[in-house]
Amino acid sequence: MELKKVMDRVYWLSDKRRTLVTLSAYSEKSVYGEKIFNLGGKIYREWVPYRSKFSAAFYKGLNGVDIKDAYKVLYLGASSGTTVSHVSDIVGTNGQVFAVEIAEEMAVNLILLAEERNNIFPIVDDARKAENYVNNVPKCDLLYQDVAQRDQTDIFIKNSDLFLKTGKIGMFAIKTRSIDVSTDPREVVRNEVRKLRAKFDVLREINLYPYQKDHSLLILRKK
Ligand SMILES: C[S@@+](CC[C@H](N)C(=O)[O-])C[C@H]1O[C@@H](n2cnc3c(N)ncnc32)[C@H](O)[C@@H]1O
Known part of the structure; x- marks a missing residue:
């Protein structure tokens, strides 16, 4: 998996498809059912475009x-x-x-x-x-x-x-x-x-x- 920075704490995670994620500033818990990725000890949260206009x-x-x-x-x-x-x-x-x-x-x-x-x-x-x-x-x-x-x-x-x-x-x-x-x-x-x-x-x-x-x-x- 490859991380490409979009802006501070926001990244595109590339695997089979592109997924927008934010670097969690707090816990490793999912807030609304979004996927959690642990990469190199850092926690990233999927930012789901169907749930958030900002992500869309x-x-x-x-x-x-x-x-x-x-x-x-x-x-x-x-x-x-x-x-x-x-x-x-x-x-x-x-x-x-x-x-x-x-x-x-x-x-x-x-x-x-x-x-x-x-x-x-x-x-x-x-x-x-x-x-x-x-x-x-x-x-x-x-x-x-x-x-x-x-x-x-x-x-x-x-x-x-x-x-x-x-x-x-x-x-x-x-x-x-x-x-x-x-x-x-x-x-x-x-x-x-x-x-x-x-x-x-x-x-x-x-x-x-x-x-x-x-x-x-x-x-x-x-x-
Ligand atoms: C589409 S939802 C927001 C979704 C949210 N922004 C998100 O992305 O997670 C719109 C929200 O605005 C709230 N709302 C509507 N009129 C409002 C008002 N006058 N003042 C504050 N909140 C209001 C509604 O109760 C509703 O929870």
Whole structure:
């Protein structure tokens, strides 16, 4: 098996096929049923593209983003922590992942995960009401959002205004069908991008098909 570095703590593992993995910053335990590889005494966790839009973006050609050791990340729509666990690997034990999730039943697993990974800080709240957590979240180096709501662009802009450092990256998973089921998904993305251009440079738009249906991931830089 051969490891090829994509970015800090993220690798392509080549065997019969290519598998994206993160170097685990914590235990050797599987978080959501992903495969674990022990290579030369280091633990790598498969980052499954069907379970994580961030991973799907790498399978669709993303070759790195500005996220690394000791970064502070605000993550909106954390769910039970699948993707959060890989972001936690990337920023490492000196980093911090502030993980916002509105649904208490999802947050149960997120809170358990945070007990094992002390760089994850769960916040059970509505990302629309960012003022509720303004005192608990510092200025961040990366904003990642995956909430699948009609007003997802407004949520993203509000949180970026409050928490994202100027010049830093925002990653925004747009669920094209959450906004308008009757409009062509490409048109939906174009309309949202138009709203974002005032505050962000749009670096890339990655359609996540076939790993994730009706989703694009926007990579933005805060002006
Ligand atoms: C598609 S799932 C996220 C999956 C997760 N990002 C991952 O890759 O592991 C969307 C999540 O956003 C949460 N959500 C929806 N609206 C929200 C809001 N206004 N504030 C915070 N979380 C929200 C949902 O409860 C759900 O758990």
